[in-house]
Amino acid sequence: MQFFWRVAENTLSVVVRDVCHAICEEYVDGVMTAPSTPEDWRQLADGFLKNWNISNCVAAIDGTHIDIRKPASSGSLYHNYKDFFSIIFLAIVDSDYKFVCCDLGCEY
Known part of the structure; x- marks a missing residue:
């Protein structure tokens, strides 16, 4: 660009x-609205049962390290066990691959 x-x-x-x-x-x-009522959680569980034949599941969760340049004066705060500097991206999705919740920026 x-x-x-x-x-x-x-x-x-x-x-x-x-x-x-x-x-x-x-x-x-x-x-991206997180479930807040028991009915919302039941709908998520019904989606996994209907689409994937997985019972008692309400979401899928995964995370990854996003490579970054070392921030100034951070020491080893953002240095991870894979031997590079990163922030962590964590995502939770429903049975239709729609984001329910996500978090970006946690250091490790």
Whole structure:
């Protein structure tokens, strides 16, 4: 995008971050709502039973390390056991691959 739009890398990084924050603020309540009632949890379980024939399951969870440059003055805070610096992305999805909850940014 840097060469396509002819803007500096540091400007582009600010624009991308601001756009991502705006999208999240606008759509988080309508797109990614965590279950809050027993009926919501039953619907998730019914989806796994119907789509995947798995009983007593309400969500699938997975996580990954996202490679980052070492933050200044962080010491070994973001250094992981795989011998690189990373933040952790954790996601929980329903039976239709829709995000129920996600977390990004935890250091390890």
